[in-house]
Amino acid sequence: MDINFTKEDIAFRDEVRDWLNNGGYPKHVKEKTDKGITISKQDQIDFHKALAEKGWMGYNWPKEHGGTGWSATQLYIFNKEFGLAGCPPLLAFGVSMVAPVIWTFGNDEQKAKYLPDILNFNTWWCQGYSEPGSGSDLASLKTKAVLENDHYIVNGSKTWTTLAQHADWIFCLVRTDNSGIKQEGISFLLIDMNTPGIEVKPIITIDGEHEVNSVFFTDVKVPVENLIGEEGKGWTYAKFLLAHERFGIASVGASMRQLNKLKKIVSELDNPELDKKIHELEVSLSALEITELRLLSALENGGHPGAESSILKIKGTEMQQNISQLYVEAAGEYAIMYPGPHGYLSNDKPAGPDYAANSLSAFLNLRKTSIYGGSNEIQKNIISKFVLGV
Amino acid sequence: MDINFTKEDIAFRDEVRDWLNNGGYPKHVKEKTDKGITISKQDQIDFHKALAEKGWMGYNWPKEHGGTGWSATQLYIFNKEFGLAGCPPLLAFGVSMVAPVIWTFGNDEQKAKYLPDILNFNTWWCQGYSEPGSGSDLASLKTKAVLENDHYIVNGSKTWTTLAQHADWIFCLVRTDNSGIKQEGISFLLIDMNTPGIEVKPIITIDGEHEVNSVFFTDVKVPVENLIGEEGKGWTYAKFLLAHERFGIASVGASMRQLNKLKKIVSELDNPELDKKIHELEVSLSALEITELRLLSALENGGHPGAESSILKIKGTEMQQNISQLYVEAAGEYAIMYPGPHGYLSNDKPAGPDYAANSLSAFLNLRKTSIYGGSNEIQKNIISKFVLGV
Amino acid sequence: MNLNYSEEQVMLREQIQKFCESEYDFYTREKIVKSSDDFDSNVWKLFAEQGWLSMPFSEENGGLGFGAVELAVLFEEFGKALVIEPYLATVVLSGTLLDKSNYSKKNDLIEKICSGDMHISLAYAEANKNYDYLNSDTTLDNNILNGTKTLVLNGGNSDKVIVTCIKDKKLTLVIIDSNTKGVSINSFKTIDDQSCAEISFENVEIDNDAIIACDLEAIELINESINLATLCVSAEAVGCMESCYLKTVEYTKGREQFGQPISNFQVLQHRMVDMFVESELAKSLLFKAMLEVDSNSEDKYKHVSALKSQIGRSGKLSAQDAVQLHGGMGVSEEMMIGHYLKKMVSIDALFGNSDYHLKKFAS
Amino acid sequence: MNLNYSEEQVMLREQIQKFCESEYDFYTREKIVKSSDDFDSNVWKLFAEQGWLSMPFSEENGGLGFGAVELAVLFEEFGKALVIEPYLATVVLSGTLLDKSNYSKKNDLIEKICSGDMHISLAYAEANKNYDYLNSDTTLDNNILNGTKTLVLNGGNSDKVIVTCIKDKKLTLVIIDSNTKGVSINSFKTIDDQSCAEISFENVEIDNDAIIACDLEAIELINESINLATLCVSAEAVGCMESCYLKTVEYTKGREQFGQPISNFQVLQHRMVDMFVESELAKSLLFKAMLEVDSNSEDKYKHVSALKSQIGRSGKLSAQDAVQLHGGMGVSEEMMIGHYLKKMVSIDALFGNSDYHLKKFAS
DSSP: OBOSOOHHHHHHHHHHHHHHHTTSSOHHHHHHHHHTOOOOHHHHHHHHHHHHHHTOTTTTSOGGGTOOOOOHHHHHHHHHHHHHTTOOOOOHIIIIIIHHHHHHHSOHHHHHHHHHHHHTTOSOEEEEOOBTTBSSOGGGOOOEEEEETTEEEEEEEEOSOTTGGGOSEEEEEEEOOOSSOGGGGEEEEEEETTSTTEEEEEEEBTTSOEEEEEEEEEEEEEEGGGEESSTTOHHHHHHHHHHTTTTTTTOHHHHHHHHHHHHHHHTTTOOHHHHHHHHHHHHHHHHHHHHHHHHHHHHHTTOOOOTTHHHHHHHHHHHHHHHHHHHHHHHGGGGGBOOOBTBGGGGOSOSSOHHHHHHHHHHHHGGGGGTSSSOHHHHHHHHIIIIIOO | OBOSOOHHHHHHHHHHHHHHHTTSSOHHHHHHHHHTOOOOHHHHHHHHHHHHHHTOTTTTSOGGGTOOOOOHHHHHHHHHHHHHTTOOOOOHIIIIIIHHHHHHHSOHHHHHHHHHHHHTTOSOEEEEOOBTTBSSSGGGOOOEEEEETTEEEEEEEEOSOTTGGGOSEEEEEEEOOOSSOGGGGEEEEEEETTSTTEEEEEEEBTTSOEEEEEEEEEEEEEEGGGEESSTTOHHHHHHHHHHHTTTTTTOHHHHHHHHHHHHHHHTTTOOHHHHHHHHHHHHHHHHHHHHHHHHHHHHHTTOOOOTTHHHHHHHHHHHHHHHHHHHHHHHGGGGGBOOOBTBGGGGOSOSSOHHHHHHHHHHHHGGGGGTSSSOHHHHHHHHIIIIIOO | OBOSOOHHHHHHHHHHHHHHHHHOOHHHHHHHHHSSSSSOHHHHHHHHHHTGGGTTSOGGGTSOOOOHHHHHHHHHHHHHHTOOSSHIIIIIIIIHHHHHSOOTTHHHHHHHHHTTOOOEEEEOBOTTOTTOTTOOOOEEETTEEEEEEEEEETGGGOSEEEEEEEETTEEEEEEEETTSTTEEEEEEEBTTSOEEEEEEEEEEEOOGGGEEEEHHHHHHHHHHHHHHHHHHHHHHHHHHHHHHHHHHHHHHHHOEETTEEGGGOHHHHHHHHHHHHHHHHHHHHHHHHHHHHHTTOTTHHHHHHHHHHHIIIIIHHHHHHHHHHTGGGGGBTTSHHHHHHHHHHHHHHTTSOHHHHHHHHHO | OBOSOOHHHHHHHHHHHHHHHHHOOHHHHHHHHHSSSSSOHHHHHHHHHHTGGGTTSOGGGTSOOOOHHHHHHHHHHHHHHTOOSSHIIIIIIIIHHHHHSOOTTHHHHHHHHHTTOOOEEEEOBOTTOTTOTTOOOOEEETTEEEEEEEEEETGGGOSEEEEEEEETTEEEEEEEETTSTTEEEEEEEBTTSOEEEEEEEEEEEOOGGGEEEEHHHHHHHHHHHHHHHHHHHHHHHHHHHHHHHHHHHHHHHHOEETTEEGGGOHHHHHHHHHHHHHHHHHHHHHHHHHHHHHTTOTTHHHHHHHHHHHIIIIIHHHHHHHHHHTGGGGGBTTSHHHHHHHHHHHHHHTTSOHHHHHHHHHO
């Protein structure tokens, strides 16, 4: 048993750090994220393009499709270092979600058409899964696609669609059949966001941000060649995709960064109650980190991390929320200041300390983490069923 | 609105205090309970007889049956003062549980036979409800009573029977009919514990005490005149009884006493973490106290305290458990000393402070409080159904 | 002992509830919030007409002479409707301070507050003072005021500001017009859709008759005013907590997933039970605190602190649970539920958070 | 990086598991507990035969040279079976201290520990010292020992006692026979069915060659010994936590109420999930701590403290939940589950509780 990384892994880590610190990670993006300012669409593009240029956009792709072919340990290191550096979370919808579906279930034309653009971040993807009536019960979705000649006619709506306002493409679960059990009539469709009949309406969240949207489809014509795999098999592809969604779910690196910043702030406050809460989180974060490493070890050893990774989702999101909660406490009465929808620059002369201005909006923003990607209650159902067998 | 007691209520409180402090509450019992030593059967009898002598044994009885006829407020004061004085909990099985059933559903012979003895504590009652297979799901009980001529023949077993080893009588729910829905075949039977065929076997609990028992019935002959009310109506009587069981369920007085003692102990320890936990409990106890007073006020105002009193059960037992938990923390490493089954006298030269010897056994003993009397999970189901309507 | 509301108090609550239902539904509130003003002056006028702006002032000063119980009723209902109008700043913090003071000009000011024609803010806080409101770096020397105050509730909309400062080493309260030369006001929004300001005073000349109180009298006025305000925001929190569990029960009953309302799931049921229980317990502490304040007992600070400490913990948790059980809808600005969370966090931060008040309770 | 157990370690665990299943089931354990002895000397002999008593000692001293990982495996399994034999007192606290010391006679003592022929206790604690084991009122002057030690694990059954004392103002470790004149031993049961003693020394004469170590060397030996023992009881707690959730799952699956197994109730399911998650998290901290101890890193104390602090909180909660979910059966002495709770409370109290270790972790 050895908790230390190999020399090769450490060399890899140093390479990642070097990219992050010495100009790879775009400076203008870094400046904003260091200050907690929301980054723009162009910033996102610059960041991901820089990554693509380095050859790291396909961080979790096999080499045959132009990816890095990294080991699970390398992926972990990559993700942790990006978190520690305060990078924005990588946009998963193209590279990490739709791409594996395309290379696994798509045909050669589809692979050739979509994968290179994803790898170079030429296309911005979003995800059309949730609907107003189907959240945790995804299979009850109602958006309908009817085949007419060589086109599907899509009608319905999707919701909580992250950054759809910037997206070029959306991958959708649509209902092509109502006759059987609800899982069986679902198909997986790629839709160009510029197609007539698509309307994107912002949903403003309680932190004042425009991150998610409703997407409405009215007689949207989608070429039949945009269907992935077989009609009616969409649910299978969706489940396959979900299994690929786990990358970096524990957010250990990002939480470490936040907790370390917080420790510095609180060290000047003479607040023993807050100190104690921070120490408790430090212990919990250590437990979370090792839990992820244990799963990684099992994986590298040929094991199949199953529902146990739900632990990482639950505890990773609780950790992020709890840290943000302590930022709010550290800000004291200044936590009530509204930092505006684009970080504290809109409140450019905050009366309190700098960190206060962002503390509450981060706290509010992170509420979503225990809701999306399968709510933490759903994760517990999964553990109960598949790990405890009850 | 007025949170203060009336002059009459204060005079009543002073009378109770006078009885407790000036010789009414038997001295030899007080000495033991002050030290946290388990009291004997004779101590229990002495305590309850003293109460009977004062005319307070029927504390929650109407005057017509020889009770005190106290108001809800007086009952509250009585219970709180007894708790503050560290009295052992009043034995409810006779006076508070079976008696109301007898005077409400029993016939005149039964009233004349049983009530005076209960009022004078000439008989010690225990409760035959739970069975090995039926705890929360009480109605699934299986102990069978078959009528043969003028006797029921009872076969089966009861469990968790508190202090059955001392009891003269047991009131039992028995199954007299298997044909209909399970609630309908239940009858309410009074059984003399000296009847042949009854065997009491101790259950030792994790605190080392013998408080509860299994009671086995083998062809026990019970005269038909010991049936309360109608055959098959036992479930109705049982539900009636449960509604009467709520007296003093929040244990505010007893918790105040324990918390105040603990505060004195901890004030000498220089342990700010423990101090903070105590302050939190103080606030919670205040909230619990006022919640009970609010329900009392509603009651005195003609309201019907419904499922809200489940709050008192949940929070009252959590309070007792949490206080005992802090005693364990205050005892530090000395908490591991085993005080023996009869208080610390069996470990008569404890290496640590006096309070340490009892802290863990109290902690262990109180685990039961969130289990019995309808577990706290069942209480939440009740609130969910009857208060929230879901 | 009687913990039932009087008939008058019940009627007051119904009056406020009716008003909030008909004049202050969430849609209306959103319009006010999104307008260029910090609050709706028409609503304020209606408050005056209902007599609510006169509630806590003594009858001899032209008020209704209502106590803490009535104020708590008002704030509970304001909490449920998430009212943003600056009642706390003008009526509670500044108005009741004036009402209890011996300030010679107070009658005129209170009259204008009651009629809705004047807003006054209390500038009690300074940066990095950790809720110690008696500790001030603002100075008054030879009638010249210098210093900077932060988090002045409604400071950007007030006609006058009451300022705590140090004169001859003693805490002093002065009242000045907001447009006096040397006063600069930087107003910003708060997370719960109200506004507050940083106000700095640079060699501001003060009239001789601007001093409200000095030394012990000033300290007591500040302590009482902030204690009453703490009670009010706590009552507001209690209203929020009640709405949180009621709205969550309602939502989960209507939300179907897996072919049934999600209120069928026992885990959600027990979570809502916890929210209900915490709401009731907080309400009990509110009863204790408001009655202690009303009887002006020695323990009034202690019990307000107990209340504030509890709602700081359980109120935030309840609102978080409410958001969680609403799923995505919980984090949408269009639903009321997320705004309760913002309100609860804001209340915890105001006048000392949970840990602070637990210590104050114990001391 | 590789956090998988080696084949040898897996085999060791299986060996211990098999032993506990066949030789140390709960029924057998109860017989030992209820006997007049504090533990079963036959079981102890079997430990020796299996080689377990030699595990942590260096090969040059006749041991197997196993590290913290193997000790943790042993204690996890001991925790699951609730083994009461004094491995901690004799092998870990006293044995490994001797093993690491420069004491001239240590080889003979370690040999006798390995063969199961000798018990030694470490008397490190005194009353009211608040876990500060380097602070001692026991004195050694001119070879005369005076003082009183408390909570000496297995003190009533030991042939020899290692005592911390102050000689020339410096911490010193001496070893003496338990039957030396002037040594009086008052033994009592602990809540987890083990035994410990208060031992007083009244003018006890010490041989010249009884001194094991002085000053910095003594301090390091004590710190290392107690740190390793803390790791061991924490591993024991991790074993308890795993058993708690597994046994609770099993019980709730078999327990029918309202016509169905109570494991169908979602509230109980999620509670068991929480127990499982806490067990896994504690196990992760155990991995970190045991690997830090094995690599003798600077952080070994810090990470043992992190572990001990966490299991003090979550271990007790898990055991409490296990009891609660077992209902009445949970508080019956006849079921194993209540004994896990006692064990967890005892472990939290030993060597510094959760709050203590959180502070130590942070310092």
